[in-house]
Amino acid sequence: MVKIAITGKGGVGKTTVAGTLARMLAQDGYDVLAIDADADMNLASALGIEHPPRPLTDYKELIQERAGVESGIFKINPKVDDIVENFGVVGPDGVKMLVMGTIERGGSGCMCPASAFLRAFLRHVVLKDSSAVILDMEAGIEHLGRGTTRGIDLMIIVVEPGMRSIETAARIKKLSGEIGIKYLAAVVNKGTSAQVGQYLEDLGIPLLGEIPYDAELVRADLEGIAPIDTGGDTVAAMKVIRDRMLDMISAEI
Numbered sequence: 001m002v003k004i005a006i007t008g009k010g011g012v013g014k015t016t017v018a019g020t021l022a023r024m025l026a027q028d029g030y031d032v033l034a035i036d037a038d039a040d041m042n043l044a045s046a047l048g049i050e051h052p053p054r055p056l057t058d059y060k061e062l063i064q065e066r067a068g069v070e071s072g073i074f075k076i077n078p079k080v081d082d083i084v085e086n087f088g089v090v091g092p093d094g095v096k097m098l099v100m101g102t103i104e105r106g107g108s109g110c111m112c113p114a115s116a117f118l119r120a121f122l123r124h125v126v127l128k129d130s131s132a133v134i135l136d137m138e139a140g141i142e143h144l145g146r147g148t149t150r151g152i153d154l155m156i157i158v159v160e161p162g163m164r165s166i167e168t169a170a171r172i173k174k175l176s177g178e179i180g181i182k183y184l185a186a187v188v189n190k191g192t193s194a195q196v197g198q199y200l201e202d203l204g205i206p207l208l209g210e211i212p213y214d215a216e217l218v219r220a221d222l223e224g225i226a227p228i229d230t231g232g233d234t235v236a237a238m239k240v241i242r243d244r245m246l247d248m249i250s251a252e253i
């Protein structure tokens, strides 16, 4: 089983990549769980799921029960096997989906129950053989400090041709080493650029592939069609990215 987190600066295409990758792996026969870990919650539409499940953070009692506080210390009950079944939905290609919900903001290393619960959930979630958990993260790097991405095998940083998203990638690279993420890779989205490729190489972040600016995606987004169902340039580019990714993590999946 492999756990993959999709990260990067705001608006670079994390949700697009997460949703498309989840559907592709499911089409390949993997048992896929896609988790929306962004408070904005829009992974469902990128998966082609019309009715997303209620966010887990809505179930206050569940969180209290599973991540209760005892004398100021979080007591995590690692029982998570029922969560997907009871609180998830199954979408196109059989992708299972969960929505984490809104985690209270509290600076880096936030120890709020919802965050502790997500950390525990991610650490303990186990699926059948040939399975993948794909996490659509919120923008930026705060979640790295909070530890919600501990236990992730592969972190894919989505970068767009622009210096600010590369700076975010550099920060993620630095922090990912500190929290022991095994594999780190980048995807360039919304255009290709030799210069961006060079920056990534200098940072020591392997590039899985580049997705061109795709006008079809803009239309699909407005019409509520999942990127993978457009059959356009994004799909072709994502197939290359999927193949390179599978090569990279072949020991884990």
Ligand SMILES: Nc1ncnc2c1ncn2[C@@H]1O[C@H](COP(=O)(O)OP(=O)(O)OP(=O)(O)O)[C@@H](O)[C@H]1O
Pocket (backbone or CB within 6 Å): 008, 009, 010, 011, 012, 013, 014, 015, 016, 017, 038, 040, 138, 139, 189, 190, 191, 211, 212, 213, 214, 215, 217, 218, 221, 234
């Ligand atoms: N290759 C592309 N070509 C054109 N538009 C794209 C491309 N990739 C993504 N978009 C569009 O850019 C917008 C942002 O994409 P997306 O929601 O995937 O980014 P995000 O990184 O998840 O954003 P956020 O930080 O808000 O979660 C969407 O409207 C999406 O349709």
Ligand SMILES: [Mg+2]
Pocket (backbone or CB within 6 Å): 014, 015, 016, 038, 042, 136
């Ligand atoms: Mg997003």
